[in-house]
Amino acid sequence: MSTAPDPATAPAPAPAGDLAARFTQEFGSDPAGIWQAPGRVNLIGEHTDYNEGFVLPFAIDRTARVAVGVRTDSTVRLLSTYGDQGVVTTTTGSLEPGSAKGWTKYPLGVMWALRQRGIDVPGIELLLDSDVPLGAGLSSSHAIECAVITALNELTGAGLEAQDMVLATQQAENDFVGAPTGIMDQSASLRGARGHAVFLDCRDQNATLVPFEMEPAGLVLLVIDTKVSHSHADGGYASRRAACELGAEVLGVKALRDVQVGDLAEASGLLDEVTFRRVRHVVTENDRVLQTVELLGDRGPAAIGHLLDASHASMRDDFEISCPELDLAVDTSRAAGAIGARMTGGGFGGAAIALTPAASEHKVRDAVVRAFSEAGFTEPDIFTVSPAAGAMRIA
Ligand code: GAF
Numbered sequence: 001m002s003t004a005p006d007p008a009t010a011p012a013p014a015p016a017g018d019l020a021a022r023f024t025q026e027f028g029s030d031p032a033g034i035w036q037a038p039g040r041v042n043l044i045g046e047h048t049d050y051n052e053g054f055v056l057p058f059a060i061d062r063t064a065r066v067a068v069g070v071r072t073d074s075t076v077r078l079l080s081t082y083g084d085q086g087v088v089t090t091t092t093g094s095l096e097p098g099s100a101k102g103w104t105k106y107p108l109g110v111m112w113a114l115r116q117r118g119i120d121v122p123g124i125e126l127l128l129d130s131d132v133p134l135g136a137g138l139s140s141s142h143a144i145e146c147a148v149i150t151a152l153n154e155l156t157g158a159g160l161e162a163q164d165m166v167l168a169t170q171q172a173e174n175d176f177v178g179a180p181t182g183i184m185d186q187s188a189s190l191r192g193a194r195g196h197a198v199f200l201d202c203r204d205q206n207a208t209l210v211p212f213e214m215e216p217a218g219l220v221l222l223v224i225d226t227k228v229s230h231s232h233a234d235g236g237y238a239s240r241r242a243a244c245e246l247g248a249e250v251l252g253v254k255a256l257r258d259v260q261v262g263d264l265a266e267a268s269g270l271l272d273e274v275t276f277r278r279v280r281h282v283v284t285e286n287d288r289v290l291q292t293v294e295l296l297g298d299r300g301p302a303a304i305g306h307l308l309d310a311s312h313a314s315m316r317d318d319f320e321i322s323c324p325e326l327d328l329a330v331d332t333s334r335a336a337g338a339i340g341a342r343m344t345g346g347g348f349g350g351a352a353i354a355l356t357p358a359a360s361e362h363k364v365r366d367a368v369v370r371a372f373s374e375a376g377f378t379e380p381d382i383f384t385v386s387p388a389a390g391a392m393r394i395a
Helices: 016-027 102-116 140-156 162-177 184-191 235-251 261-268 273-299 305-317 324-335 358-375
Strands: 033-044 054-070 075-080 088-091 124-130 196-201 206-211 219-225 340-344 351-357 381-384
Touching (some): 016 033, 033 305, 054 140, 102 124, 102 140, 140 184, 206 273, 219 324, 235 261, 235 273, 261 273, 273 305, 305 324, 305 351, 324 351, 358 381
Antiparallel strands (some): 054 196, 196 206, 340 351
C-alpha cells in the first residue's frame, strides 16, 4: 500500500452518501450497499495470537468503507479514493496468490479466500475509502479485508459467522498477501464494540468484551504514529514467528501458550539465548494480558499503566521488534505524564500508544513532537482513539 498518501493527514472519510454518489459516477450504477470496518489498536498482547495465547485489542473510531455493486459477469473493478492506481480490472477466475498489487491485494485476497471455501463470489465493482493510517500498525489492511468480507458475506448469502470470517481473512493475509499473521486484527475489527476491548483467547477464538472507557477515568489514549513504515510481509515478523515455533518444539508443547511464567527458569537451560528471550516475551506477555483484564475489571484503566510499560520493555529487549522512534515516543510520553505507554502492533515501525491523563494530553503531545525534532526524526502524527463498533453495513 505504499503508493497511496497517508489518510492520517487526509480529510475524514466521505459520508456514505458521498461515497455512493462517487460510486455511481465512476461505475454508472448505484452500489448495492456500503459497509465499514475499523482499524484496531492492540491494548496489550503482542505476538501472542499465533502462539495460541491471549490478546486485548479494540476497534478504533477510524474505518475503511467500501461501496460495492454486484455484476452479472465475473469482471471485478476496484477503485480507491486515495492513491494513484485508477480503476483496477480483473476477473474472479484469475485470482491467485501473487496476482494482485498494492491495496487491491486486500479485497482480492478476500474474494480468493471465499472462493477457496466454495462460495460463489460474483464479479463486483468496489470503491474504497479509508481514514485508517496506512503502515502505522493500526491494521489498515485488515480494516479493508473486514469491510469487504462483511459486504460479500451479505451479498452472496454465504451466512458465515464471525469466526469463519476471521479465518477467511487470515487465509487471505497468509496465502494471498503473503503476511504470516495471526487472528488478532480481524477479530478486533469484526467483533469490536463501542466502549469495549476484545479479550480473545486465540486457541479457541472465545471472545469476551471487556469494558474499556477512558473518559470516565479522566484519561485519553494517544496514538503516536512514528511514520516509520513497516510490512508484515517483510522478514522480521516471520522470523519472530519461526523462533516461537522453534521454542515450542524444543520445549515439547503444542504452542507457547502452554508455557507458564513459572516454567521459564527450566526453559532457559533448554533453549539458545535468543530463542529463550523470544519465548520469555510471549510467556510474560500472555500473563500481562490476563493481569490487564483483571485490573480493568477491578480498578479500571488507570491501574494498567505499569503493564503497558512492561510490555514495551519486553518487546524492545526480548522480542526486539521496537525501533528508536517507538522507544523515543514511549519514553518521552512517560516522562511528560503518560501513565503507561507501549508500541502497538507487529513492530519494526508503526505506532505507539500512551495512556495519558486528559489534563496532560497537550504536554505529552508537545514533548513528543519536540523530542522527535531534536532527534532528527520525521514529525509524528499524534491523535486520540476510542473503542468503537466493529464491522457493519452503514447504507
Ligand atoms: C500484526 C498481526 F497481523 C497480528 O496477527 C499480530 O500477530 C500482531 O502483528 C502482533 O501482535 O498486527
